[in-house]
Amino acid sequence: xxxxxxxxxxxxxxxxxxxxxxxxxxxxxxxxxxxxxxxxxxxxxxxxxxxxxxxxxxxxxxxxxxxxxxxxxxxxxxxxxxxxxxxxxxxxxxxxxxxxxxxxxxxxxxxxxxxxxxxxxxxxxxxxxxxxxxxxxxxxxxxxxxxxxxxxxxxxxxxxxxxxxxxxxxxxxxxxxxxxxxxxxxxxxxxxxxxxxxxxxxxxxxxxxxxxxxxxxxxxxxxxxxxxxxxxxxxxxxxxxxxxxxxxxxxxxxxxxxxxxxxxxxxxxxxxxxxxxxxxxxxxxxxxxxxxxxxxxxxxxxxxxxxxxxxxxxxxxxxxxxxxxxxxxxxxxx
Numbered sequence: 001x002x003x004x005x006x007x008x009x010x011x012x013x014x015x016x017x018x019x020x021x022x023x024x025x026x027x028x029x030x031x032x033x034x035x036x037x038x039x040x041x042x043x044x045x046x047x048x049x050x051x052x053x054x055x056x057x058x059x060x061x062x063x064x065x066x067x068x069x070x071x072x073x074x075x076x077x078x079x080x081x082x083x084x085x086x087x088x089x090x091x092x093x094x095x096x097x098x099x100x101x102x103x104x105x106x107x108x109x110x111x112x113x114x115x116x117x118x119x120x121x122x123x124x125x126x127x128x129x130x131x132x133x134x135x136x137x138x139x140x141x142x143x144x145x146x147x148x149x150x151x152x153x154x155x156x157x158x159x160x161x162x163x164x165x166x167x168x169x170x171x172x173x174x175x176x177x178x179x180x181x182x183x184x185x186x187x188x189x190x191x192x193x194x195x196x197x198x199x200x201x202x203x204x205x206x207x208x209x210x211x212x213x214x215x216x217x218x219x220x221x222x223x224x225x226x227x228x229x230x231x232x233x234x235x236x237x238x239x240x241x242x243x244x245x246x247x248x249x250x251x252x253x254x255x256x257x258x259x260x261x262x263x264x265x266x267x268x269x270x271x272x273x274x275x276x277x278x279x280x281x282x283x284x285x286x287x288x289x290x291x292x293x294x295x296x297x298x299x300x301x302x303x304x305x306x307x308x309x310x311x312x313x314x315x316x317x318x319x320x321x322x323x324x325x326x327x328x329x330x331x332x333x334x
Contacts, residue, residue, distance in 0.1 A: 007031040008229060009074045011062065011107070012081030014038060017121075017221050019045045019183040021080070024222035026052050030229070035069065036081070037061050045183045062103045066110050076117040076229045079104065082151075089147040100151035105158060112166040117237075119228055122156055122174045124214055124243060125149040127281040133212060135250075135284035138174070138241045145279060156241065163239045171228055171237040175221060176214035176245035176283065179303040181310065191215055191256055195304050198260050199311040203268035209254045211280040214245040217298035227292045242288045246297045250282045259301055263308050 008025065012018045013034025019042070025032045031054045038046070038059065049055040060068045062081055071077065082100045083089055089096035104120075111118060127136045128143035144150045159170045179191035187193050197204045224244050231237060251259075261267050288294060310316065 006075040007033060007073060008076045008078065009033045009035060009069060009071075011035045011065065011077065011079045014042055014045055014057075014184060015080060016182045016184050016186045017178060017218055018080045020180075020218040021078070021222040021225055022049065022055070023183070024219070024226060025229075026054055028226060030054065030226075032056070033058055033069070033074070035060060035062075035065060040184065042184045062099065062107070065107065071111045071116070072114050074116055076119065077107075077111060078119045078121070078225060078229075079107065080121050084148065089151070093147050096147050096151065100148070101154050104155050108155070108158060108162075112162055112168050115167050116169070117229065117234070118159075118168050118170040119225060120155060120159060120170065120172050122152045122172050122241075123149060124174045124176050124245070124281065124283050125279060126153050126156070126174060127279075127283065129278050130281045133280075133282045135247075135282045136243070137284045138243055138287055160239060160241075169234055169238045171239075172241040173224065173228075173244045174241065174283075176216035176243075176249065178218050178221065179215050179300070179307075180217040180219060180298070181303075181306055182218050185316065187316075190253065191300060191303055192307055194253075194256055195260055195307040196311050196316070198264055198267050199308045201264075201268070203270060204257075205270045205272055206253055206257065207272050207274060207276040208278065208280075209257075209271055210252055211277065212250060212252045212282050213279060214243075214281075214283040214285075215249045215251060215300055215303075216245040217303050220244075220294075220297045223296070224288070224292055224294075231291075236291050240291075242291070243283050243285050244288060245283060245285050246294050247285060249297075249300050251300060256300065256304075260304050260308070263304070 008030055010018055010022055010032060013022045014036035022032055022034050033056045035058045046057045058068055083096045126142045126144050126149050128145040142153050144153050156172055178189055187196050194204060228237060
């Protein structure tokens with residue numbers, strides 16, 4: 001860690017992941033500037049945090065960020081923003097490349113020669129479709145299937161290419177698929193969606209039921225990011241890539257359904273033979289555990305229970321459907 005931890009800029013700080021990270025950092029007493037375009041008009045979190053002396057909200061588009069903030073004023077920059085997920089990036093491929101490659105590349109070019117820490121949120125989706133279910137390590141071949149994942153790989157390569165010609169300290173986190181409660185809730189994510197539909201006694205159609213991937217609670221995104229910005233030995237994270245998650249949260253869709261079914265009998269499930277998402281991979285987290293603490297990471301069961309209870313209590317209105325949260329996710333991570 002630098003001699004004085006000054007101020008952190010979180011780009012995409014009001015999204016599904018970002019809002020949890022911002023709140024977590026504020027709980028820990030860190031100074032946070034949150035940059036976001038509030039695509040989904042989620043003003044509540046901004047208004048609430050505005051009373052915290054360590055919080056500042058900056059409204060703007062990522063394309064204009066270098067005219068709205070002074071990068072050199074920050075000790076750490078965390079980039080969570082982007083156009084998120086396979087369906088939307090496939091539908092708007094040109095826009096996806098503009099945001100997820102060109103605009104992020106522009107930010108990197110502006111900060112690469114500044115003495116600061118940069119954390120890039122990548123994804124385990126980069127592993128795509130593996131030949132077997134042996135756990136994928138950070139050194140394994142990447143096989144991105146979607147435009148979204150291909151852009152993540154593009155940025156990863158750009159960052160790593162700067163190892164001998166830059167002054168910043170970058171870290172790349174390949175996050176598992178997120179789940180759990182957030183001030184800016186999403187229900188287009190597997191565990192969140194499955195749990196909500198079953199809690200509401202709706203019929204759930206399952207595609208690619210036997211495909212595997214890892215899952216990570218949003219609180220643990222914040223946990224690992226906090227550990228990264230407060231680490232004392234920066235050599236352990238400089239130009240390093242980490243898979244983020246825990247072994248126990250590698251699961252197939254069928255397993256997730258089985259775990260949710262323990263909370264509700266006679267669930268309505270339709271198994272489709274149609275394939276919509278061929279991604280299939282299990283991930284190894286040994287490298288993460290060698291540098292960071294993951295003992296308190298939350299289980300899939302924990303996330304299922306908290307969402308099930310909140311939905312059962314009508315905390316989320318019926319208008320808050322997957323469709324509302326499943327499209328233009330500028331501020332969020334997959």
